[in-house]
Amino acid sequence: MFMAENCLKLKKGSSEKIAKRFQKRQGIESINGFKDMLVTITNQTEDYDEVKILTIWEAESAFKDWLNSDVFKEAHQNVKRSNEDEESPILNNKVSTYTIAYKYVQ
Numbered sequence: 001m002f003m004a005e006n007c008l009k010l011k012k013g014s015s016e017k018i019a020k021r022f023q024k025r026q027g028i029e030s031i032n033g034f035k036d037m038l039v040t041i042t043n044q045t046e047d048y049d050e051v052k053i054l055t056i057w058e059a060e061s062a063f064k065d066w067l068n069s070d071v072f073k074e075a076h077q078n079v080k081r082s083n084e085d086e087e088s089p090i091l092n093n094k095v096s097t098y099t100i101a102y103k104y105v106q
């Protein structure tokens, strides 16, 4: 199993509003091999906020299929970072990927 994380660095005070934007699914659920999605707000940050979007896949190839899909493009077409639009609370993003070695769900 494979996990991809997108970590958003945000202007202080904006994490709850940004996290809410992830509550409506915009097509990722239709991709073969997609399993789970989690959105986290990091506690105890100092001068900025942080929201992570964690997506779990059967294999990396399914994640790549989504990155190259129209549903990915459409879900991101109105997303602006603050270097493109000063009003945007999104300062930057960083993608990390993981191999899931073990998962247990109660």
Ligand code: HEM
Binding pocket: 004, 005, 006, 021, 022, 024, 025, 026, 027, 028, 029, 037, 053, 055, 071, 075, 076, 078, 079, 080, 081, 090, 093, 095
């Ligand atoms: C340029 C970098 C990116 C930024 C600034 C960004 C930000 C956002 C925002 C704000 C939304 C909500 C859309 C809305 O409000 O209409 C969204 C959707 C989403 N993003 Fe990103 N994103 C980026 C790239 C990525 C990448 C590389 C991943 C995965 C590793 C990812 C994962 C997701 C997921 C899972 C959704 C929901 C899609 C769905 O439901 O179909 N994002 N993104």
